[in-house]
Amino acid sequence: MNLYKRLPKHIGVIPDGNRRWAVSKGLDKKEGYNYGINPGFKLYELCKDMGIEELTLYGFTVDNTKRPAAQKTAFQEACVNAVMDLIDKDAQLLVVGNTQSSCFPKELLPFTKRVKFGSGKIKVNFLVNYGWDWDLKYKGGLASSDISRIDLIIRWGGRRRLSGFLPIQSVYSDIYVLDELWPDFKPNQLYQALDWYQSQDITLGG
Amino acid sequence: MNLYKRLPKHIGVIPDGNRRWAVSKGLDKKEGYNYGINPGFKLYELCKDMGIEELTLYGFTVDNTKRPAAQKTAFQEACVNAVMDLIDKDAQLLVVGNTQSSCFPKELLPFTKRVKFGSGKIKVNFLVNYGWDWDLKYKGGLASSDISRIDLIIRWGGRRRLSGFLPIQSVYSDIYVLDELWPDFKPNQLYQALDWYQSQDITLGG
Numbered sequence: 001m002n003l004y005k006r007l008p009k010h011i012g013v014i015p016d017g018n019r020r021w022a023v024s025k026g027l028d029k030k031e032g033y034n035y036g037i038n039p040g041f042k043l044y045e046l047c048k049d050m051g052i053e054e055l056t057l058y059g060f061t062v063d064n065t066k067r068p069a070a071q072k073t074a075f076q077e078a079c080v081n082a083v084m085d086l087i088d089k090d091a092q093l094l095v096v097g098n099t100q101s102s103c104f105p106k107e108l109l110p111f112t113k114r115v116k117f118g119s120g121k122i123k124v125n126f127l128v129n130y131g132w133d134w135d136l137k138y139k140g141g142l143a144s145s146d147i148s149r150i151d152l153i154i155r156w157g158g159r160r161r162l163s164g165f166l167p168i169q170s171v172y173s174d175i176y177v178l179d180e181l182w183p184d185f186k187p188n189q190l191y192q193a194l195d196w197y198q199s200q201d202i203t204l205g206g
Numbered sequence: 207m208n209l210y211k212r213l214p215k216h217i218g219v220i221p222d223g224n225r226r227w228a229v230s231k232g233l234d235k236k237e238g239y240n241y242g243i244n245p246g247f248k249l250y251e252l253c254k255d256m257g258i259e260e261l262t263l264y265g266f267t268v269d270n271t272k273r274p275a276a277q278k279t280a281f282q283e284a285c286v287n288a289v290m291d292l293i294d295k296d297a298q299l300l301v302v303g304n305t306q307s308s309c310f311p312k313e314l315l316p317f318t319k320r321v322k323f324g325s326g327k328i329k330v331n332f333l334v335n336y337g338w339d340w341d342l343k344y345k346g347g348l349a350s351s352d353i354s355r356i357d358l359i360i361r362w363g364g365r366r367r368l369s370g371f372l373p374i375q376s377v378y379s380d381i382y383v384l385d386e387l388w389p390d391f392k393p394n395q396l397y398q399a400l401d402w403y404q405s406q407d408i409t410l411g412g
Contacts, residue, residue, distance in 0.1 A: 132377050136374075161380050162368075162381075172368075174365075177366075200365070204269065
């Protein structure tokens with residue numbers, strides 16, 4: 001167990017690289033998504049145990065649904081399975097995404113208002129069929145208004161960009177990019193990001 | 207002159223580190239801003255000569271105006287001087303920022319609609335007293351709606367974050383961070399960012 005002098009309250013996660021990982025293992029691209037579920041739970045447990053208050057994970061986006069149908073089905077199923085596995089854990093879950101589209105898995109509709117599982121120790125936000133423009137143009141304010149400002153964004157898979165991830169909550173976020181692909185998640189990668197984060201100053205743009 | 211197989215159409219620049227640079231030279235923090243003007247012109251000339259179509263520079267933000275008065279005056283003056291020096295060059299200038307506040311330098315009001323200097327070869331957007339929330343809450347749409355999507359953001363000074371820089375235009379931007387402080391700008395730093403950029407795939411979130 002590492003000790004940190006300053007931990008982020010809210011971590012955003014961009015779990016990229018599932019398809020590249022699958023290809024590297026000689027699998028079909030679509031098979032990669034399934035291997036992204038367990039890493040999410042490992043990360044969730046570590047964050048919960050360290051007392052992180054809020055965790056937001058990029059499931060899939062409206063942009064992603066333009067991918068081939070087999071991939072689309074695969075990442076939709078992976079998101080549904082991830083939520084079903086979270087039910088017996090200790091989280092307050094909120095699924096945020098465009099439910100008006102057929103791309104949104106109906107099984108996740110009950111979780112579009114925050115639901116408490118077990119002791120509800122940590123807030124978990126899961127972006128499913130999320131679109132940054134959908135979020136901003138939402139009637140009556142931000143669709144993601146129940147998601148707080150993000151302190152630290154960790155992106156796996158080497159790309160140095162946000163790819164539409166919660167533009168408002170990310171305006172002041174420190175962004176840490178890991179070259180490792182998401183299915184290769186190891187606890188040490190999280191610790192590395194947290195080590196880096198505690199050395200950053202917080203100015204909120206000031 | 208380097209040759210690139212793929213250049214960004216639009217580069218965003220976060221010229222951070224002026225105050226840290228000043229302190230490292232035994233100067234007052236506020237003196238750093240003045241040393242940030244020439245680097246901007248060097249970068250501008252390089253981008254113009256390479257055929258970059260649009261360049262957006264972070265001048266100062268509404269958040270920045272909470273800094274000590276002497277610093278505030280210094281970065282306001284630096285922004286005014288930069289614009290005055292641009293007048294005899296070949297750019298189409300647009301200054302974007304909250305003009306309703308006393309922090310906005312009145313000398314820059316004529317440039318809040320795009321103005322063509324010389325042959326107007328490159329669009330230059332300069333964010334002056336810019337606020338991301340001001341931008342988004344603007345009556346009748348985005349205040350920065352005349353600024354296009356940004357392909358590549360280059361940040362000097364080592365911080366890995368956007369600090370409120372045009373959240374909408376930045377949703378898909380590739381972000382390149384240089385550890386060097388902005389007043390230490392060298393052409394090679396730009397080339398390094400462009401080298402990296404041409405190796406990135408462009409998916410626009412897909």
